[in-house]
Amino acid sequence: MSFAAQRSFALLASARSSFSRFYTTEASASLLTRLKDDRKTYMRSKQQPDLNVVKSIISDYTYFVKSPNAPTGHSEDAMVLSVLQKSIKKRQDSIAQYTAGGRPELAANEQEELTILKRYLPEQMDAAAIEEKVRALVEQIGATSMKDMGKVMKAWTVDPATADRKLVSDAVKKILA
Known part of the structure; x- marks a missing residue:
């Protein structure tokens, strides 16, 4: 078998394994998987505000996990929810500051991002x-x-x-x- 044939065979095998990894039919996908799938969808449909928010959450999660004081023994979903809640609190504080500072256009942008973030939280108690x-x-x-x-x-x-x-x-x- 030639080198080119071996390489194409290896690429085909890796493509099959990645296909099964990314296109699972599980009913209960993790929150991180849902975020990554939504990132792909938003990239394809060019939904810019949604894409920016999802990318920032994935980035914040990555930094959170790699930080030296990251909690151990918690599930992935719990850590993603923690990052989501911190981002929501940041947005709420920003909205209050922008409103107090007389910048309603910036407060509206933060409010839009806040509604996008709340889509990923579980049902809230009233x-x-x-x-x-x-x-x-x-x-x-x-x-x-x-x-x-x-x-x-x-x-x-x-x-x-x-x-x-x-x-x-x-x-x-x-x-x-």
């Missing part, structure tokens, strides 16, 4: 559901004053990806006040 769970937790612990807020927050076991910690904190303050 304030009423959070308050109901906090009331039950306060009764269970026996918290009576604001001094017990730390105990309540420590006992809160709902995933932070589904219930924003700030909303939980606000509900605890409202109930214990």
Whole structure:
């Protein structure tokens, strides 16, 4: 077999393995896989704001994983959700600062990016559901004053990806006040 034939055979074999790796039919693909697939889709359809946001999340995730203080023992989805939540908080802070600074056009850009990011989060609990769970937790612990807020927050076991910690904190303050 000639060198050219061996090389083309090797390329064909690697193409088959990469085809099966990228085009899986799994129903529950990871969040990172979903982001990478969306990046390809946005590149092909030239959806610039969506593409920029997805690329920035993938980049932030890569830096997060390679950083020396990256957490170990967490799932890939948990780490991607952590990066997503940090990006969402950055966007929310930017919106507040741009609005306060009288720059509504920049605040609108950040708001657009925020809506793109929220597509990748799991279903969020609303304030009423959070308050109901906090009331039950306060009764269970026996918290009576604001001094017990730390105990309540420590006992809160709902995933932070589904219930924003700030909303939980606000509900605890409202109930214990």
